[in-house]
Amino acid sequence: MNKKLFNLLLSAGFLLFIFGVFFFYIVAGDNKVSILESRNLAQEPTYSAEAVASGDYMRAWDSFFNDQFPRRDAFTELNMRVNELALGQDVYKDVYVAPDGYLLTKVESYTKDDAQKIAKRINDVGKELQTLDVKTSLVVVPNKSTVFEDKFPTYYPSFGREGYNRLMPLIDDTYVQNIDVSQILYKSKEKPNMFYYTDHHWQATAAFLASEKVTKDMNPGVKQLTKDNWTWKMEGLPFYGSDARKTTSALASKSDQVMVATQKNLSAPYKLDVIQEQRDSLYVMSRLTDPAVYANRYTAYIGTDYPELHITSPDPLTKKNLLIFKDSYANAFIQFIAPYYANVHVLDLRYYKNLDLQAYVKKYKIDDTLLFFNNNSIYATPQLTTFH
Incomplete structure (x- = not known):
């Protein structure tokens, strides 16, 4: 595969991912609360020139993207499962997972x-x-x-x-x-x-x-x-x-x-x-x-x-x-x-x-x-x- 074709496929894949996520947001709408994390989730920030100039707008957008990421709870659960299976981890945050299920x-x-x-x-x-x-x-x-x-x-x-x-x-x-x-x-x-x-x-x-x-x-x-x-x-x-x-x-x-x-x-x-x-x-x-x-x-x-x-x-x-x-x-x-x-x-x-x-x-x-x-x-x- 020549370099030009590789770059083209890479760019196409990247754009497909970006537009896929964008489409998911449009279809799914914004989640207000994470029951799993017991907290409110970041919402889409309001644009203003002052917020852009101070950097607050991009920081707020980053929080919004992270909180509204598609299937966020499922990815969190998957990460926990990988840690348990691959690393043998049985303590998460301050919780011990006992063998009998407690x-x-x-x-x-x-x-x-x-x-x-x-x-x-x-x-x-x-x-x-x-x-x-x-x-x-x-x-x-x-x-x-x-x-x-x-x-x-x-x-x-x-x-x-x-x-x-x-x-x-x-x-x-x-x-x-x-x-x-x-x-x-x-x-x-x-x-x-x-x-x-x-x-x-x-x-x-x-x-x-x-x-x-x-x-x-x-x-x-x-x-x-x-x-x-x-x-x-x-x-x-x-x-x-x-x-x-x-x-x-x-x-x-x-x-x-x-x-x-x-x-x-x-x-x-x-x-x-x-x-x-x-x-x-x-x-x-x-x-x-x-x-x-x-x-x-x-x-x-x-x-x-x-x-x-x-x-x-x-x-x-x-x-x-x-x-x-x-x-x-x-x-x-x-x-x-x-x-x-x-x-x-x-x-x-x-x-x-x-x-x-x-x-x-x-x-x-x-x-x-x-x-x-x-x-x-x-x-x-x-x-x-x-x-x-």
Whole structure:
């Protein structure tokens, strides 16, 4: 083949590729969001002479091209698969791919000083609430990676239990009732449907087991509900959760479904009031049928991490009002503590700002307060325990 023909074929191939991509963009349109990456995608930049002169226009166009590249998610998944097969890679970002199908996010190591700062904030708020005649309880849930910490290899250790054991003795039971659910979860970890394979959260099954101890310790002498007071069913389309959004489904040997617990024999539905919206359920069932395989179906519990929500129980076992400070692990749990209180008020301090704690407690006539976090978020997210 002579040089002239070679150059001609090379140019033709290049032009064919460029026009093929251009045609694909015209047909497919612009994607707004990547569910896989949990972020908004760059959109076509607006032309202006100033943007061209500064170089911002070309930089924006480069981001647009990368984000809107045809079959971008498929290429990302293919790259992950190649890394696994060719390089034997089993750690992606901060997720370890265990041989039994669990995707496990590493829990970082935290210091004694870190634990002391958290404990001080918790003890201080418990002391303050005690002056208002409000009982404070704390539940720190060992998260999925901590429960399955023995699955991590020696070359990629996780430190969830270390941080958990460092914090627990620092809680002052003069002011805060420290409810330890760790042994319940450790002993039951091999039971079916306790934790998701591909998401970092727990299932309602595990949340209920923890709730049995929590509700008994917070309400001694009150009739305790059992698992038989709910029906249990795996529902919704299969999905790949938060851990799989880091590794892609290419490395997820198992998908997940959501365990739905439905309380029996209610005289009326629960009333949930959130951000100028009222609902008659503690579930958002539409989240379970979102066709996107990376959809966050865990948000079927409650809805999402709202700054504030209020729940009214139809058949409360007490006349008390409960205030919960929470992270997302509480979302699957709230349905099991709500029956014990007339009203449940829930705050997520990552999003609820300018809290006047004493005014809030007085406004809603709070009797009990529950601080409910998983053992990783309580370290990694200081806002959760910043009560002032």
